[in-house]
Amino acid sequence: MLMTEIEVKVPESPSDSYKVRIGSGMLGQILSKVEDDFGSRGLFVLTDSNVANAGHLEKLLAGKSVPHFIIDPAGEVSKNISTVIAIIESMEKAFLGRDTVVVALGGGTVGDIGAFAASIFKRGVPVVQIPTTTVSQADSSIGGKSGVDSSLSKNAFGTFWHPSAVYVDVETLKTLDDRQYRAGLVESVKHALIADSEYFEFFESNIDAILSRDMEVLSKIAKKNCAIKASVVEQDPTEKNMRRMLNYGHTIGHAVESASGFDLLHGEAVAVGIIGAAIIENKMMLSDGERIGRIRSLLEKLSVPVKIPAGLDRAKLLEAIRRDKKAVQGWPNFVLLSDIGKVYCTEGQYAVKVQQQVVEQTLDELAT
Amino acid sequence: MLMTEIEVKVPESPSDSYKVRIGSGMLGQILSKVEDDFGSRGLFVLTDSNVANAGHLEKLLAGKSVPHFIIDPAGEVSKNISTVIAIIESMEKAFLGRDTVVVALGGGTVGDIGAFAASIFKRGVPVVQIPTTTVSQADSSIGGKSGVDSSLSKNAFGTFWHPSAVYVDVETLKTLDDRQYRAGLVESVKHALIADSEYFEFFESNIDAILSRDMEVLSKIAKKNCAIKASVVEQDPTEKNMRRMLNYGHTIGHAVESASGFDLLHGEAVAVGIIGAAIIENKMMLSDGERIGRIRSLLEKLSVPVKIPAGLDRAKLLEAIRRDKKAVQGWPNFVLLSDIGKVYCTEGQYAVKVQQQVVEQTLDELAT
Known part of the structure; x- marks a missing residue:
């Protein structure tokens, strides 16, 4: 074997x-x-x-x-x-x-x-x-x-x-099936974004082989994913702090998934959530402004949504964000990037406060 | 407090x-x-x-x-x-x-x-x-x-x-209620038997105060029980070996409890099981022959049964012993004493093989 x-x-x-x-x-x-x-x-x-x-x-x-x-x-x-x-x-x-x-x-x-x-x-x-x-x-x-x-x-x-x-x-x-296949790759893109810029570049350069399900490329992706996830989980098995970085894109992602009545697959909703996080990063001056373009371009090649679907109830979406299971006093903290491959960490925390107004503006931009 | x-x-x-x-x-x-x-x-x-x-x-x-x-x-x-x-x-x-x-x-x-x-x-x-x-x-x-x-x-x-x-x-x-109270004390007697001969003597000397629910004596019993159970559990938290000693009296006890259709309370059935273990100890030359008298006398003062109730189905009883959840290849090992306050331990094992014939003879003696 x-x-x-x-x-x-x-x-x-x-x-x-x-x-x-x-x-x-x-x-x-x-x-x-x-x-x-x-x-x-x-x-x-x-x-x-x-x-x-x-x-x-x-x-x-x-x-x-x-x-x-x-x-x-x-x-x-x-x-x-x-x-x-x-x-x-x-x-x-x-x-x-x-x-x-x-x-x-x-x-x-x-x-x-x-x-x-x-x-x-x-x-x-x-x-x-x-x-x-x-x-x-x-x-x-x-x-x-x-x-x-x-x-x-x-x-x-x-x-x-x-x-x-x-x-x-x-x-x-x-x-x-193709939709499941593509949506699932979003978690791999997330791993690249939070931990490994070279892995992100590998994704960009090999997108055709990935989409045609080349076994060798898929083995490489599997290894990278396991190594990244294992390293994070090892350092924080019960999610006291660092493991939260795996939640990148998931705060808005979960809310979109839930507000869509689970019409969107988990990975599809996380794709929207990743773009949401990238918009917040722009607003909070954590990005050079170019990063979001690279990320959006890669996700578009995976044919996953990068916008909130039309017709999604805005109030439901905000309510779902408030009910996030990791929320503290009714408002969740967000995992953000300082660079591709690097999570923004301040005062030792991997999930940080974002003002509600900033999130609301982000939802507006994500919907248009 | x-x-x-x-x-x-x-x-x-x-x-x-x-x-x-x-x-x-x-x-x-x-x-x-x-x-x-x-x-x-x-x-x-x-x-x-x-x-x-x-x-x-x-x-x-x-x-x-x-x-x-x-x-x-x-x-x-x-x-x-x-x-x-x-x-x-x-x-x-x-x-x-x-x-x-x-x-x-x-x-x-x-x-x-x-x-x-x-x-x-x-x-x-x-x-x-x-x-x-x-x-x-x-x-x-x-x-x-x-x-x-x-x-x-x-x-x-x-x-x-x-x-x-x-x-x-x-x-x-x-x-x-009185029956629950007395039956529950059997687990305390078991603790004394497996771990502490002085504690057994305390039981013998204070049986009247125990039965009249004297708070001071009950506090002392609670402390002894916790100390003994804690010590055993600490040394073997997931029951690899030593913790099995807590099972003293429980192999026949569980079978009697189950074959009685749960008419007997757990502690009552364990009392029968403790006498059963003491009979086995006699048969296997692990006792001076006098021990069983002291144990039976104490249990009788607690007004718990020391015999298998009349009318209990013998085949059911044997079947229940075979189905013991700790059975290996259809026959359980038994925890036995070498002395009051001391579990018989051979080749590092706290639960030992007992021939089926010995157990069957014991069931006969327990029923008459």
Whole structure:
């Protein structure tokens, strides 16, 4: 199995450190490797109907008879506590015990649900993540956040539960639908913006190969993403401060996503949020004024929105910003850049105050 | 507030260490102390209808307006995932966020549910335990286990989630019904048996004061229990080996509890299990033969059963022993004593193999 390994350290609990293994076309060999690594533990595979229909479940199982659960319908609509209950009862019906390893094959939703189910099954069993989308390979499979929604809010139920291993097979991206594929790359652009100007230039120079899903280029992107995310998460695993930089573009992004009634994909909304942050940077004299052009140009090549969609309710948008889960006294702090590859950090804080008036002006500019 | 403090260390994560504070009649002062200790965090109190009806909730709130949830009906019947969902949605409706502290006031069930709800609410918030029963004060409030049942098995959902503080007010024991009170003391006898022969003698000499619920004697018992449990849990927080000694009397005990259809209280079943272990010790030449008489005599003074109740299905009992959650290849290991106050430890193991035939003979003797 030809793979690159990146270790993610978990400083508060070194024995929880884990490896991200990146390769192309190794899906069929992963379960044997997991069995070798975990001894005689029982495996349980979790996936969703989209991933199963794309043939990835069959490839993963490689003829093995392993108990599994297919989340159906796929997507956010199933990311709730009822799905978790069904999964855990299905694990019990398969006579699985504390010596189980949950293997989560799929996008961010499958990963979040799988990590949460593993974290609460009989006081916690290991989870192995196999992300299959641009967004989960770049972002959600590393970092140890898990969660599902209640009837009232997103991620009302959740835990911090680090994966015991992550396998990124970039070949799974081949079957991803085009809109999902492009939107997911926005998280990679975000990583470049907050941490690595050369990586941003790589994106600019290789955009055609990226869009044609060249496996070699995608492997390079996967490695860069994992290295950046791992480095940030290692330094601040429970989001006391530095990890907030991963929230770049997400404050306005989440609000746009929510105010659109989730018509926009997460990555699409974050693209709008990144341009929003860039406008704020201009207004706060944190930019030479040229940066925003480079960023907008790259995002436009990904065919993701760079403006607030017409018809979005302005009051709803402001309300969503106020309800941001990281808000303090009703108004969130913003992550901003001082340069491409560098987050603006003042008084040791990676998320800074921005006046409401500045944000409102930014929303006006983003809508026209 | 006059209190004794015992610190429980959590070696794998020193910042999770916490204090057990033991006193008498300090219930009304605890919430102010919690507010002082946790800054401006929002409080949420969880209890059950029995505890509320006994007046303890009112005493705890002391006129403060704090959002709270009363589990109704009280007891195991409500220890399930639906109750947890209702609790978390009630926290959301009270606009509580990540800066919440859950305060669990009640017996083991309230403590288990409260710790579990706290551990999964928005990726985990602190829980403060205020145990109000002999069994929870002795046992379940320390140690960081949480859990609720699924429709198929006990504690199918659960986490390890250490309390941020424990307050033991022995005065809450005054309102406990007599059967619960006596049964709960069995866990204290177990602590004496596995760790402290002087503590066992204290029990023998002070049985009348204990049964008349003398507050001073109960404070002493609470302190001893916490010190013993804390010491064991500190040395083996996730039950790799030494912590298993807390399982003394529980292998047969759990089976008797389950085969009785939960007609027996946990402590009552553990009393039978302790005598069972003592019979095994005799058979395996681990005892002078006199020990069992002292133990039986003390348990009889507590008016808890020391025999398997008539009519209990023998096959069910054996089946329950086989299904013990700590069983390896269909047969559990047993914790045994080499002396009062000392667990038999061979080849570094605190739970040892006992032949099925020996256990079957023991069940025969326990039934007559």
